[in-house]
Amino acid sequence: xxxxxxxxxxxxIGGNEDKIRNREILHAIVKINNVQNIAVIPTASxxxxxxxxxxxxxxxxxxxxxxxELLDIRTAQEADKEENFEKIKSADxxxxxxxxxxxxxxILQKTKLLQVIKDEYQMGKTVAGTSAGAAAASxxxxxxxxxxxxxxxxxxHSEGFGFIxxxxxxxxxxxxxxxxxxxxxxxxxxxxxxIGLAEDTGIILYPNNQFEVIGSHIxxxxxxxxxxxxxxxxxNIDERFTTDGFQLGFLSPGTIYDINxxxxxxxxxxA
Numbered sequence: 001x002x003x004x005x006x007x008x009x010x011x012x013i014g015g016n017e018d019k020i021r022n023r024e025i026l027h028a029i030v031k032i033n034n035v036q037n038i039a040v041i042p043t044a045s046x047x048x049x050x051x052x053x054x055x056x057x058x059x060x061x062x063x064x065x066x067x068x069e070l071l072d073i074r075t076a077q078e079a080d081k082e083e084n085f086e087k088i089k090s091a092d093x094x095x096x097x098x099x100x101x102x103x104x105x106x107i108l109q110k111t112k113l114l115q116v117i118k119d120e121y122q123m124g125k126t127v128a129g130t131s132a133g134a135a136a137a138s139x140x141x142x143x144x145x146x147x148x149x150x151x152x153x154x155x156x157h158s159e160g161f162g163f164i165x166x167x168x169x170x171x172x173x174x175x176x177x178x179x180x181x182x183x184x185x186x187x188x189x190x191x192x193x194x195i196g197l198a199e200d201t202g203i204i205l206y207p208n209n210q211f212e213v214i215g216s217h218i219x220x221x222x223x224x225x226x227x228x229x230x231x232x233x234x235x236n237i238d239e240r241f242t243t244d245g246f247q248l249g250f251l252s253p254g255t256i257y258d259i260n261x262x263x264x265x266x267x268x269x270x271a
Contacts, residue, residue, distance in 0.1 A: 007121060007122055007124070007207045008121045008122075008124045008126050008207070009032050009033075009126045009127075009204055009205065009206060009207070010121075010126075010127050010128070010137065010163055010204075010205040011025075011028070011029050011032070011126065011127070011128035011202060011203070011205070012128075012129060012134035012137055012169050012195075012197060012202055012205065013025055013128070013130035013131070013133075013134055013197065013201070013202035013215070014130075014131070014134065014171045014172055014196075014198050014199050014200070014202060015131030015134075015171045015172045015197075015199050016131070016172070016175075016199040016200055017199070017201075018200055018216075019055055019056065023063060024215060024216070025214055025215050026056075026059055026063060027063055028202075028204065028214050029093060029126065029128050030060070030064070030065060030093075032093075032126050032204070033093070033126055034092075035065055035093045035126070036065060036092055037065070037066065037067040037068075037069070037091045037092050038060055038068050038092065038093045038094075038095055039069045039071055039087050039088055039091040039094045039095065040053050040056045040057065040060075040068060040071065040095045040097065041073060041094065041095065041096050042056075042070070042071075042072060042097040042099070043071075043073045043074065043079075043096075043099070043104050043107055044096065044097060044098055044099025044100055044101060044104035044131075044132035044133055044136070045097060045098070045100075046099060046100060046103055049072055049074065049097075050070070050072055052097050052098075052099070053072060053097065056068070056095065056097060057070060069087045071084055071088075073107065074107070076107055076108070076111050079107065079108055079111040079112075079113040080111050080112045084113050085112070085113065088113065088116050088120060089116065089120065092126065093125065093126040093128060094121075094126070094127050094128070095128045095129070095130075095133070096127075096128070096130070096132070096133025096134075096136065097129075097130060097131075097132075097133055098131025098132045098133060099131070099133075100132055101131075101133075101136040101143060101160075102143055102158065103132075104132055104133065104136050105141060109159065109161070114161065118161075118162075118163070121163065127163060130171075130202075131172065132171075134169055134171050134197065134202070135160070135169060135171050136161050137160065137163040137164055137169060138160045138161075138162075138163075138164055138168045139159060139160040139162035139163075139164070139165050140157040140158065140159060140160060140168060140190050140191065141158055141159065141160030141161075141168070142156075142157050142182065142185050143155075143156050143157070144181070145178070145180070145181030145184065146176050146177060146180075147178075147180060148181075149179075149181030149184045149185075150183075150184065150240050150241065151239070151240060152184070152232065152235045152236065152237055152238065152241055153237040154181070154184070154238075155181045155184045157190060166191050166193070167191050167192075167193035167194060167195065167259065168182070168185060168186075168191050168193075168194045169195050170182045170194060170195070170196045170197065171197050172198075173197055173198050174196075174198040174199070174217065174218070175199050178196060179220065179222075182194045182222055183222065183224075183243065183246065184232070184241070186224040187224060187230055187232040187241070187243060188232075192224045193221070193222070193223050193224075193225075193259070193262070195219060195220070195222075196219065196220035196221070197219055198215075198217035198218050198219065198220075199217065200215050200216045200217060201214070201215035201217040201218065201253070202214050202215050203219060209259045209260050210256055210265060211256070211257055211259065212254070212255070212257075212268070213254065214253055215253055216253070217253075218251065218252060219250070219255075220249070220250055220251075221247075221248070221249040221257070222247070222248055223246070223247035223248075224246055225247070226245055226247060227243060227246060228244045228245030229243065229245060230242065230243035230244070231243075249264075251264070252267070253270055254267050254268040254269065254270045255267050255268075
């Protein structure tokens with residue numbers, strides 16, 4: 001988990017955040033370090049990355065960001081252009097849009113560009129992602145399953161970017177009924193702590209491994225460390241499994257949560 005306080009802030013959003021009206025979450029990103037230059041990466045979008053990127057360019061421009069660079073990267077070869085390295089190094093924040101997290105990771109995982117982004121993050125730069133861009137931050141990264149997650153074998157995972165390790169983030173959590181898929185994933189033992197982000201809701205993960213909930217809905221936390229019973233290993237593929245003893249929590253906006261201590265620290269008043 002994150003413990004080195006020289007790292008930057010990581011903002012993870014559950015998807016479908018407001019980009020037109022109050023833009024509360026996007027405004028929170030801008031305020032972290034007074035962002036004046038942001039690099040937007042819409043690679044997760046298979047069909048309309050340019051159009052999606054333009055939506056964020058408009059939203060951030062309306063929030064006062066002076067320079068918005070759109071890195072419309074569709075292949076690993078396109079990623080490793082010198083001009084992209086320079087755009088990342090000069091940006092105050094790197095923002096990954098939504099789409100398909102598997103596509104996003106497949107394209108960027110072994111590129112020099114991703115290493116440049118990680119290096120900049122280590123030096124204190126803000127990295128943010130929504131939907132697929134948030135899910136890809138985890139290592140391991142979850143995908144597939146949705147409301148069918150109580151059927152063994154319906155949930156898949158792969159290597160993610162690794163901005164965070166040992167716990168997994170899921171997105172669109174309430175709207176798409178993903179509590180079952182995160183439950184199954186944790187029972188596999190790849191990690192024992194999961195964070196489910198509702199739409200228009202996110203977290204700001206600080207370098208000290210505490211996070212603050214932002215947005216309009218709820219963050220769900222699941223902890224499988226003290227599960228009392230499960231027959232997951234004995235259950236056949238495509239059969240439903242039984243489990244008991246999961247720790248479950250719901251965090252409203254303004255909540256500060258410590259991942260190391262697995263506890264709420266305080267709740268800030270929301271104006």
